[in-house]
Amino acid sequence: MRVELELKEVMTKLGLTLSTAESCTGGMVAARIVNVPGSSEYFMGGVVAYDNRVKMKVLGVKAETLLKYGAVSPQTAKEMVLGVKELLLTDCAVSTTGIAGPGGGTPEKLVGLTYIGVAVKDRVEVFEFIFEDKHPDPVKRRNARRRKAAKKALQLLLKMIKEVERERKE
Numbered sequence: 001m002r003v004e005l006e007l008k009e010v011m012t013k014l015g016l017t018l019s020t021a022e023s024c025t026g027g028m029v030a031a032r033i034v035n036v037p038g039s040s041e042y043f044m045g046g047v048v049a050y051d052n053r054v055k056m057k058v059l060g061v062k063a064e065t066l067l068k069y070g071a072v073s074p075q076t077a078k079e080m081v082l083g084v085k086e087l088l089l090t091d092c093a094v095s096t097t098g099i100a101g102p103g104g105g106t107p108e109k110l111v112g113l114t115y116i117g118v119a120v121k122d123r124v125e126v127f128e129f130i131f132e133d134k135h136p137d138p139v140k141r142r143n144a145r146r147r148k149a150a151k152k153a154l155q156l157l158l159k160m161i162k163e164v165e166r167e168r169k170e
Contacts, residue, residue: 003154004036010161011042016091016120018157020046021059021084023071024098024114028150044088049080059083072097074115074126081117082124092161093119094153098131100145102138114149120160127156 011018020029030046033039047058052071055061060083061076069075080095098114105111112130129152133144 003151003158004032007033007154007158007161008036008038008042010158011092012038014161014165016042016161017044017089018042019044019084019088019090019093020153021080021093021095021117022046022048023050023055023080023096024100025096025146025150025153026050028146029094029096029153032150032154044090047084047087055080059087070109072099072109072113072115074128077115077117077126078124081119081126085119091121092157093117094157096149096153098129098145098149100142100149102142112145114145114152116149116153116156118153118156118160120157120164123160123164125156125160127152 022029027048033043049055049059052066056063059080061079065075065079077095077097081093085093095117099105099111101111110130112132114129114131116127118125131145131148133141135141
């Protein structure tokens with residue numbers, strides 16, 4: 001079953017709400033969610049915070065966090081996911097921040113580096129990935145990384161919802 005369909009099933013069954021905060025994926029996570037009919041039952045909305053000013057003004061990411069760790073960091077991903085969860089008053093949220101490429105990478109932060117924040121109720125985790133793609137076209141490589149990040153964000157969200165629900169029942 002596609003992750004979006006299973007997510008809808010689980011979210012509606014549990015009566016949970018969802019929001020997204022996206023940088024590198026540029027709305028792809030939200031688009032995947034709303035591709036499923038009935039997503040309005042649980043998806044409240046999302047913020048595409050591509051610019052750091054939006055991360056700060058809308059999502060509440062601290063300027064100090066951006067200065068000290070950068071936009072592509074676990075700290076920023078965590079502040080983004082908590083910010084959108086609070087802004088849109090949802091039970092769950094996901095955030096993405098990364099370097100989609102083809103440029104922008106450094107020896108410390110490689111092209112493809114992505115942080116995904118996931119919040120389910122009071123539990124928050126940030127995951128690190130390096131999404132690679134070997135396509136000769138740089139635009140196709142970039143968009144493949146973005147698609148991989150969007151899919152992974154939904155998979156991680158679904159997994160955490162199931163874990164939190166299982167722990168709640170024990």
